[in-house]
Amino acid sequence: MSLKNALAPFGIWARALARPYTIPVEDIMRAPADRYRGWHTNDAEACIGCGSCSDICQNAAIDMVVNRDATKGDTGLRPMVDYGRCCWCALCVDVCPSGSLGLSSEYTWVDKDPEVFRYVPGVDKKPWDDDTKGWHGGEWDLINHDRVPMSMLPGETRGQTWAEVVLGYSEEEAQREAARCLECGICTAACPAHMHIPEYIGAIRDGNYEQAVNLIYETNPMPEMCGKVCTRRCEDVCAHAKQGEPVAIRWLKRFATERFDDLREVIKADVAPIGVGKRVAVIGGGPSGITVAYYLAIRGFEVNLYEALPTLGGATFFGIPKYRFPMPSLEKQVDMLRGAGVKLHVNSPVDAALFEELRSTHDAVFIGAGLMRGKAMRVEGEDAPGVVNALTFLLEHHLRNNTDSDKVSKEPVVLPGMKVAVVGGGNTAIDAARVSLRLGASEVVISYRRRKEDMPADWEEIEDAEHENIQIDVQAIPLRIEQTPDGRLDLIWGPAEMVADKPGARPKPVLVEGVENHLVVDRIIGAIGQGPNLRWLSPEAQGTIADKWGWIKVNEDGMTGMPGVFAGGDLVNETADAISAIADGLRVVQGIPRWLGLQ
Amino acid sequence: MTIENPHVEKETQLWVGPQHPGVTGNMAIQVWLTGDTIQRGITHVGYLHRGFEKLMERRKFIQSFPIVCRICVPEPDTNEYLLAASIEELGGITIPEKAVWLRTLVLEMSRLASLVQQIGGGAGATGLGAVPNWTYTLRDYILDSFEELTGGRVYHMYMVYGGVRRDLPVGFAERMEATLRKIEERLPYIDKVTFQSSVWRERTQGVGLTDPAWVKEMGISGPAIRAMGFARDVRRDFPYLAYPELDFSVITSTGGDIYARMEIRRHEVVESIKIIRQVLQKMPKDGPVAAPIPNVFTWRIPTGQTYVRAEASRGEMGYYTVTDGSDKVRRVHVRGASYVHGFAMAERMFEGLNIADLHPTLVSIPTCPPEMER
Amino acid sequence: MNEFVQEIQARFEVLWSNPQRPDLMQIGVRQVNALPLLTWLKSNTGYFILNHFSAVDWIEDGEFQLTYLLTDYAARRSLMVCVRIDRAAPTAESVHHLWPEAVTYEQEMFEMFGISFPGSPRQGVDLLLEGWEDIPPMRRDFDTAAFAEEAFGFRPGRTHTNPRDRVAIAFGQKGFLHDH
Incomplete structure (x- = not known):
């Protein structure tokens, strides 16, 4: 033992004069x-x-x-x-x-x-x-805030083809996207049909696609349509949308239904045949009519469905372009109706006499006739040749290309090389613009009164249109249409200023006086909305079920003021989208049996 | 002349712990004594068994983080790292470069905090109260850095699958450097009262020995085995994170006694400080701290099993993780260094030990009941 | 590493092998071969250190898996030996004579899984549990949630509403494909 080691411990006395090592309480x-x-x-x-x-x-x-x-x-x-x-x-x-x-x-x-x-x-x-x-x-x-990107046809070339733009998720992509769902169920509140969204997304994630489509069919008989073109309010409220991109609910629904070429063997209904011996007539083969027909038919009702056009689908047939919702997808859903035993009467417009006959021969009648009148732009010169309504334009286009109807001219309104202006900012305006492009229009311009963020059209549709080089002029108020000496059309418009309106409402466009801009085109398509047209009914019947503008009022069962006559779809709700029409149909599916005392 | 002790042949049975200040946590040693010489001893645990391994089987992968850090109070980060690394390996997640360095930083910070604490514990077990006062203060300075970096002082929950939760705060390196200096300034004083003190040397040299040939084949690790001349260190033998890029020495000694084990720790503090300085210097300045991982509520990991290990201050810590394709683990077995040290090795050392040397021996190995029981 | 597995294969039947990492090989062997293999590894190869020894309950297969992890520090490699044993009569040969540290592992597995290692010194001696009368708690069929509920419970006055249920009820979510 060295002296050094023996003395080592005393070395720490050097600390005696140093600042205390402990910390004063104020420092703590x-x-x-x-x-x-x-x-x-x-x-x-x-x-x-x-x-x-x-x-x-x-x-x-x-x-x-x-x-x-x-x-x-x-x-x-x-x-x-x-x-x-x-x-x-x-x-x-x-x-x-x-x-x-x-x-x-x-x-x-x-x-x-x-x-x-x-x-x-x-x-x-x-x-x-x-x-x-x-x-x-x-x-x-x-x-994970980012959704799995969807593959699409390239924007530069797809304007020349009618092929479906959105290509759909692969199985791996769908499962990865489905796995993002937090399963909170907030989406189900925003969905008008209150679909079982977290449940079917969970089934997709787990690879149980049969279970997924069965869950989807619980509340939606047109899921492939909704999977492609739904307005998807569900995604607006998705928890992920707060800070990132919502779960691609619509694309997942599309993925699940596209897994099956024929859903008739897959969908397994298990409901009591409460409607055996009862007859229901459905007027209009759009989403609301299809919903009522399908769910009543599987309950044993004898359902007769009357459709004025050569094919079912209503606005989803004549309004939505086929590059978004192709005919085979629609056919698949009509097949489900046939499989359920619904008697389909196409090319069968209903008039006042037939309506009375249906009322007397059926236990209940459902009206889902939709909005078949395109609203006028109400600008001077809109009756000039070459100015068309988007509704007529799309209807004729789809009848010409997808049916053997002889009621439409063989010549499209928009011809190759034309320059087209579309007035409006909703999905119909975008559809009319993109269809014009595909008909060969050299240049397409959308002219809208408000700002781009105010456009009622789906943001993805707007992006898609822009990717196809469709020009969008915003804050442009149409003033009048003049014909130029060389037979073209001059859309004269004034710039708008956005002025704050009442709280909660969108700002209002107000015309800046004194400025006139010219947009010279070959065709002008007005796409500023649709309205009801009940002139096929007798005036008495119109007065009983509808207000003076033709909108139908219904009770909580979906029944109009005329006993036994139910209504739904765009004629009834103000939202004018397919999923709201389906929700109306579901209300009637409960309302008719209740009214007939079957529950 | 010698006075015959009439009781010398009698065997006394004595329980040391579980409530005993000299025992490292809640454990008990049952010893049989003749006079003050231990004939044999048995380690008893079970006083703080929380069933963590079973709890993890009932939780989604991410939910295990608040659990595993509680397996070891002085070094929660090793547990966080091993859980993250094993699940990332089975789930196919690669972590970004920056996260590699940040993980290395917290692992080494926790090793340093733990080593410093153990030096204090070792001195305290031999009756030197001043040293633990110093070392616990030093540990608290490190905890301040942890608080700043991770948001928690003791249980950090800093690592997650994919990386870590936060980047370094502004000015962290300077404040960490100040703490490292404080530790370096203190070390000479610790040396004076312990390693250089002839009293303390008398007390610790040649005590707590065991047979190196026996130790060689057991799963003994850390200072306990490095004190017997085996240069085994997971950081060197099975390199992980940023350790391959760091310059540090594996300290060994041949004494095999309490002194040797404590001395290794003393030198490892220096190595650890060296590593932390290197990490802070070499760490990439930018880049993401975490990679995206699947939705934690629905993440499923295919069937698989793995064993990952890391060097904690006490030695090799390993996680044996088994997944079965579900959203929860099938099995996690936490293999702490103390599991072997506290039973097989300690019980072997007890034989022939003076009762007064029991605690210094236990502390020097060391044993940590929470990781023996989980 | 693969050559080494072939070397083992030459002596003992290797049911499967999986190179999990360059430094970690996993092999499966039959129970009869387990002890001979471990003895051979310890006496004749660098894998003489037992790092870790544990069990996994594969209840759906009616089997327990015993996992031995041996390490060769010189070669810096580990070998994981996996052995499936019958869950209905869980008995395995003890390795405590090869590695005394295995006593604790075997004691814990007896207590937590009910796997017995005849000849191992502390079989049946309480390690972590005292007065436990239920099934061994690490078995998959032991319900910890129910146990915790019974033993501890929640503090009174707690109520929880599932967000999904609340939305479904508030907005009248229904299904039309099935009668509910």
């Missing part, structure tokens, strides 16, 4: 680190009550409690945290799709009552509610 009471994970905060207005926080919590510390009414896009539930179980891992923050949940950096809270350590963040006010420090979403999230 320092602020927590910026990312410290303390008590929860929640922006209760931004929260959508999807319950992802509750699902991820491995300690079962989070309950979803009722805080407000459920609305489209909000379950009305808010997370309540039990701090007897919380371990402050912040996984709840990382999976929060709305980004509303966070952890403040505050961690000290002393109270004698253990019950207070359970509260609804953001609803039960706390001192740290506005703490911007702590652990918040946005920097890095556990959920």
Whole structure:
């Protein structure tokens, strides 16, 4: 043992005069680190009550409690945290799709009552509610904000072909996209038909495609149509849409139905034959009529369906171009009606006499005749030759190309090399523009009164049109149409200024006086909406079931003012989309048996 | 003249722990003594068994992170890393470069915090109260850095599948450097009262020995085996993360006693500081800290099994993970270094040990009951 | 690594092999070959260290899997030996005479899975559980959620509403293909 080692321990006496090594208490009471994970905060207005926080919590510390009414896009539930179980891992923050949940950096809270350590963040006010420090979403999230991209025909060349633009998901892509679903079910509220969306997406994810299409058919007899062209309000409220791209619900539905060439063997209905011996007449073979016919037929009703055109589908036939919704897809869904035993009467317009006959020979009549009158632009000169309505334009185009109807001229309105202007901003305007392009138009311009973000058309449709080099002029108010000396048309328009309207409403376009712009074209297509046309009914019948503009009013069972006469679809609801028409049909599917005393 | 002790032949049975300040956590040693010499001893655990392995079988993959970090208080990050690495291997996830370095950083920070704590523990077990006071303070400075980086002091939950949850905060490297300097300044004082002190040397040298030939074939690792001349270190033998790109030494000694094990730790603190400085210097400045992973609610991983390992301060830590195509693990077996150290090796060392040397021996191995029980 | 598997194959039947990583080979052998193989590996190869020893319950196959992990530190490689045993009569040969550390592994597997290793010194001695009377808790058919519910429960006053159910009820979600 050396002396050095024996004395070594005393060396630390050198510290005696140094600053104390321990930390004064004031230093300990320092602020927590910026990312410290303390008590929860929640922006209760931004929260959508999807319950992802509750699902991820491995300690079962989070309950979803009722805080407000459920609305489209909000379950009305808010997370309540039990701090007897919380371990402050912040996984709840990382999976929060709305980004509303966070952890403040505050961690000290002393109270004698253990019950207070359970509260609804953001609803039960706390001192740290506005703490911007702590652990918040946005920097890095556990959920995947990006959807699996859809393959499409290239934009530059597809304008020359009628082939379907969207190519559909592969099995791997569909399963990957389906796996993004958080299964909160918020989408089902926004869907007019309240389809079983999380359930069928889950079935797709697991590869149970038969189960998926059966779940889809629970509420939708035209899923392949919806899978291709639905207005998909579900995706607008998808939890993922808050910070990223919504789950591609529409494309997944399309994928599931396209797995099967013939759905008749796949769909397995199991319902009581309550309608045996009862007869129902359906006027109009669009989505609402098909819905009523299909679900009543599988319940044993004898259903006669009357369609004025040579083929079923209604607006989904004559309105939607075939590069979006091809004929075989439509045929597949009509086959389901045949399989269910619906008697189809095509080329059979109903008039006042036939309507009375149907009422007397059937237990119930359903009117789903749709909006067959294109609205006028109400500008001077719109009766000039070469100015057409989009509805007529699309109807004639589809009859000419997809049926053997002899009621339309063989010559299309738009000929190769023409320059076309389309007035309007809805899906019909986009469809008319893209059909014109495919008919050979050299240049197509869409002219719309408001801004691009105000366009009612689906954002993907707008993008698709732009990819096809269709020009979109916005804030353009049509003033009048003049014929040029060389036989062309001059659409004279004035620029619009956007002026704020009442709160919640879109800003209004107001004409900037004194400026006139000219758009010289060969054809002008007006696509500014459709209206009802009930002139095929007797005036008495019109007065009983409809208001003076021709809109039909129905009760909660879908029945009109005329006993036994039900209605649905675009004539009844204001949204004028297929899925709302299907939802109307579903209401009538319950209403007719109830009215007949069958339940 | 010697006075005959009439009781010398009698055997006394004694329970040390589970509530005993000298025991590293909640465990008990049942010893049979003759006089103050231990004849044999048995390790008893079960005082804090939480069934973590079973809980993981009932949870989605991501939900296991808040569980595994609780397997080891001083070094939660090794558990986070091993769970992440095993699931990433089975689920086919590659982590970005930046995450590799950030993971290396926290693993080494946790090793450093744990090594520093163990030096204090080792000194404390021999009655030197000042050293644990210093080392626990130093550990707290490291915990400050953890708090700043991960949002948590003790349980960090910093790693996730795909990478880590956050990038370095601004100015982190400078503050970390200040902490490393504090540790370096303190080391000479620790040396003076322990490694250089003849009293402490007397107390620890030649105590807590075991047969190197026996140890060689067992799954013994860390300072316990490096103190017997075997240069086994997972960071060197089975390189992972950024360790292949780092310059550090595997410290060995041949004493095989308490002193040798503590001395290795003392040198490893220096190596660890060296590694942290290198990591902070070589780490890429930009790039994502995590790769996207499938939806954590529905992620399914095909059938497979793997064993991943990492070097914790106590030695080799390994996760045996089995997946079965579902959204949960089929089995996770957490193999902590103490599992072998605390039973087979400790029980062998107890034989012939003086009762007063029991705690310094246990602490020097060391044993950590939470990872023995999970 | 593959040559090494062939070397084993020459002596013992290898049911399957899987090179999981360059440094980790997995092989499956029959139970009768397990102890001879492990003994041979320990005495004749670099794989003389037992790093890890554990069991997996494959309840749907009616089998337990025993997994031995042996490491060759010189070659920096590991070999995972997997053995399936009958779940109805779970007995395996002890390896504690090769590696004394295996006593604890075997003690724990007896307690947690009910797998017995005759001859192993601490079979049946409590390791982690005291007075446990239920089925061995690491078996797949032991329901931890039910156990926790019974033993601990939730604090009173907690209510949870499933968001999906609330939406379905609030908006009257129905199905028309089946009578509900």
